[in-house]
Amino acid sequence: MEETDILHNAIDQRQAKFQIGQVVQHRIFDFRGVIFDVDPEFANTDEWYEAIPEDMRPAKDQPYYHLFAENDKSHYVAYVSEGNLVPDDSETPVSHPDIPHFFEFTADGYALKAYHTN
Numbered sequence: 001m002e003e004t005d006i007l008h009n010a011i012d013q014r015q016a017k018f019q020i021g022q023v024v025q026h027r028i029f030d031f032r033g034v035i036f037d038v039d040p041e042f043a044n045t046d047e048w049y050e051a052i053p054e055d056m057r058p059a060k061d062q063p064y065y066h067l068f069a070e071n072d073k074s075h076y077v078a079y080v081s082e083g084n085l086v087p088d089d090s091e092t093p094v095s096h097p098d099i100p101h102f103f104e105f106t107a108d109g110y111a112l113k114a115y116h117t118n
Contacts, residue, residue: 016040016063017082021103021110024067025088026080028056032088033067033078034099034110044079058083068096 016038018024025032042049042060049057058081065085069078075096093105103110 023088024085027084027086031069031071033069034094035065037066039064068098070096
């Protein structure tokens with residue numbers, strides 16, 4: 001096998017730090033949410049990315065998470081880089097209205113409903 005074949009067939013060993021169903025909070029902004037999808041690296045639009053102030057813009061080569069998010073005023077869907085998230089250990093349920101459509105709340109936290117798993 002040639003070296004180029006090895007590189008071509010190499011598998012990216014990078015893994016996401018957080019998991020689907022995990023409750024996380026933003027490390028700077030006051031919101032938290034339940035992860036419902038993960039991109040291994042940035043997969044949104046350039047316009048979205050460039051709207052972030054340059055001095056706060058996260059690197060694209062890290063996992064990005066889709067969250068059913070909430071703050072004290074509203075519920076929304078957020079797209080957040082791994083570097084801007086920390087685990088939320090409050091054990092307070094997230095009240096986003098879309099969560100019951102995708103997750104069941106169990107003793108262990110949020111579990112995807114069977115028809116949403118791959």
